[in-house]
Amino acid sequence: MDITKTIQSKIEQTDFDNLSFGKCFSDHMFSISFKNNEWQKPEILPYGPLSLNPGTHVFHYGQAIFEGMKAYKNEQGETLLFRPQENIKRLNRSADRLCMPRIDEAIFMQGLTTLLEIDRDWIPQSDSMSLYIRPFMIADSEFIRATPANEFKFMIITSPTSTYYAGKTNLKIEQKYARSVVGGTGFAKAAGNYAAAFAPTKKVQNEGFTQIIWTDALSHEYIEECGTMNIMFRIDDKIITPKLSESILGGITRDSIITIAKQKDIEVEERRISVSEIIEHYNNGRLKEAFGVGTAVTINPIDSITFNDTVINIEEINENSYATVLKSELLGIQYGKIEDVNGWIFKL
Numbered sequence: 567m568d569i570t571k572t573i574q575s576k577i578e579q580t581d582f583d584n585l586s587f588g589k590c591f592s593d594h595m596f597s598i599s600f601k602n603n604e605w606q607k608p609e610i611l612p613y614g615p616l617s618l619n620p621g622t623h624v625f626h627y628g629q630a631i632f633e634g635m636k637a638y639k640n641e642q643g644e645t646l647l648f649r650p651q652e653n654i655k656r657l658n659r660s661a662d663r664l665c666m667p668r669i670d671e672a673i674f675m676q677g678l679t680t681l682l683e684i685d686r687d688w689i690p691q692s693d694s695m696s697l698y699i700r701p702f703m704i705a706d707s708e709f710i711r712a713t714p715a716n717e718f719k720f721m722i723i724t725s726p727t728s729t730y731y732a733g734k735t736n737l738k739i740e741q742k743y744a745r746s747v748v749g750g751t752g753f754a755k756a757a758g759n760y761a762a763a764f765a766p767t768k769k770v771q772n773e774g775f776t777q778i779i780w781t782d783a784l785s786h787e788y789i790e791e792c793g794t795m796n797i798m799f800r801i802d803d804k805i806i807t808p809k810l811s812e813s814i815l816g817g818i819t820r821d822s823i824i825t826i827a828k829q830k831d832i833e834v835e836e837r838r839i840s841v842s843e844i845i846e847h848y849n850n851g852r853l854k855e856a857f858g859v860g861t862a863v864t865i866n867p868i869d870s871i872t873f874n875d876t877v878i879n880i881e882e883i884n885e886n887s888y889a890t891v892l893k894s895e896l897l898g899i900q901y902g903k904i905e906d907v908n909g910w911i912f913k914l
């Protein structure tokens with residue numbers, strides 16, 4: 567691997583106490599190109615601009631996919647990754663769907679671990695902070711014929727972040743737009759899924775809501791996800807969450823929370839969940855909690871859900887809520903404070 571280090575680190579000018587999510591980037595980046603049907607020599611170089619001609623394929627047809635994961639420091643100052651193989655597998659599922667080349671686990675892991683060694687001072691030593699990792703792939707062939715590109719770039723950039731508190735979360739159940747459809751790209755982490763979600767999201771935010779609860783594209787009767795997170799409900803003492811499908815993204819946080827809940831003898835059901843079922847549980851007093859789950863916020867309790875004229879107000883979260891208990895368990899494992907019985911932690 568070619569390694570070029572920065573002449574002037576930006577770390578001294580970085581205010582780690584006032585990080586806003588995804589705006590500050592560490593000193594280096596990993597990059598590897600795909601040409602002539604194979605991955606070329608990997609390199610690490612100072613974080614900086616790319617030079618791409620206007621005819622570059624990704625600008626026109628959006629062959630772009632990404633991942634989101636975090637590196638944590640434990641109390642001994644060692645760097646920990648959480649289930650990185652799951653991110654690689656998902657990146658390759660996304661690559662297959664978007665007609666992009668797969669990346670070897672070895673290339674990905676070597677690039678990532680070398681980058682994290684070089685930028686290790688950017689991983690905050692604090693259990694309320696971590697280094698957000700953004701691997702991504704774009705099509706950088708230079709042609710605008712509407713056929714798949716044959717040249718690509720895979721890169722990894724990183725950004726220090728604090729575990730942010732999302733504030734009050736008031737969601738609206740979407741009845742017109744769809745984030746994804748069965749047969750589409752909803753299960754892939756495709757950049758275009760996000761582009762398509764921005765306008766509907768902005769619309770509900772203008773109405774005073776925080777985010778959308780996405781429903782199935784055909785009937786808008788079944789709940790799929792909330793914002794860019796998977797969603798879970800607590801009905802009495804049981805957790806229910808939409809079963810994965812082609813239109814739902816399989817979150818690694820979702821999978822981990824399901825596993826941890828079961829290990830704590832909490833019953834978990836993965837199945838279709840209709841909007842009317844949730845309203846009925848609410849009316850019967852059985853809906854105790856609702857929360858979103860994803861890498862950026864771990865677990866985000868939901869305060870209210872609005873469906874047309876019905877407003878579901880969820881009680882204040884208390885200390886023993888499932889959201890609180892499961893979140894502290896997951897964070898404990900991620901920061902190396904709680905024993906990792908599932909073999910999820912990769913130590914550098």
Ligand SMILES: *Cc1c(COP(=O)(O)O)cnc(C)c1O
Nearest residue numbers: 794795796815817818819860861
């Ligand atoms: C990334 C993402 C999630 C959460 O996945 P994690 O692996 O838990 O971070 C959920 N839904 C969508 C649409 C996503 O893009």
